[in-house]
């Protein structure tokens with residue numbers, strides 16, 4: 001089933017004097033099926049964060065449409081956006097965005113607290129998730145007492161606790177060393193195999209090679225895409241590297 005449809009998305013930033021315009025996204029279209037793990041790659045400034053911010057409904061497009069689970073963002077009133085976001089989306093940011101004054105457990109609970117969930121419901125959900133993410137013995141600790149990888153796994157638990165339809169991840173391995181990155185990527189593969197749909201923006205060829213599909217953005221459009229299919233991770237890594245080389249040299253390929 002189709003979960004997300006992005007139709008002719010455009011985003012133009014205009015400075016406050018209206019004199020300077022940047023066309024960050026010119027015409028981006030793609031669809032994501034339920035259960036897919038998709039990576040979005042592109043050079044710095046190609047519009048990846050802009051795309052993620054639009055998908056997260058943090059910002060409104062200049063043109064085009066985003067339809068999640070059959071509902072167009074255009075039809076959601078501004079005052080309903082926050083609750084729509086909480087119900088449908090989970091976020092994993094590069095810098096974790098954990099609150100230092102809250103324990104690991106309370107950080108994970110935060111989206112449920114905001115959604116007005118009952119304490120029994122929260123307790124029921126947290127331990128199975130914490131076990132899978134191997135943070136079950138860290139629940140009473142504070143973010144400054146745990147490692148980068150453990151922080152990232154806490155951030156993943158927080159993203160998953162609401163059972164979102166779509167997890168959006170922005171450079172999730174950006175602040176991690178290679179061992180913690182590997183762990184995180186394996187974790188993403190594991191939750192994806194369990195049915196979670198993930199869209200991840202990344203600069204890292206290695207991170208993207210864990211995905212089932214990679215979308216390449218260049219000059220504000222989807223320039224190319226690769227499906228993992230039967231490819232091994234190494235073969236996927238090679239295909240992605242080759243595409244990035246072609247893109248950097250200005251060569252033509254077809255989406």
Ligand SMILES: Nc1ncnc2c1ncn2[C@@H]1O[C@H](COP(=O)(O)OP(=O)(O)OP(=O)(O)O)[C@@H](O)[C@H]1O
Pocket residue numbers: 013014022023024042043044045046047048049050051
């Ligand atoms: N708020 C803004 N106002 C004006 N221009 C912006 C704004 N945000 C982004 N841009 C411009 O839009 C273009 C796309 O930026 P974006 O941050 O989406 O790229 P990116 O692919 O995420 O880059 P990076 O990989 O470096 O994070 C760039 O030219 C950027 O300078």
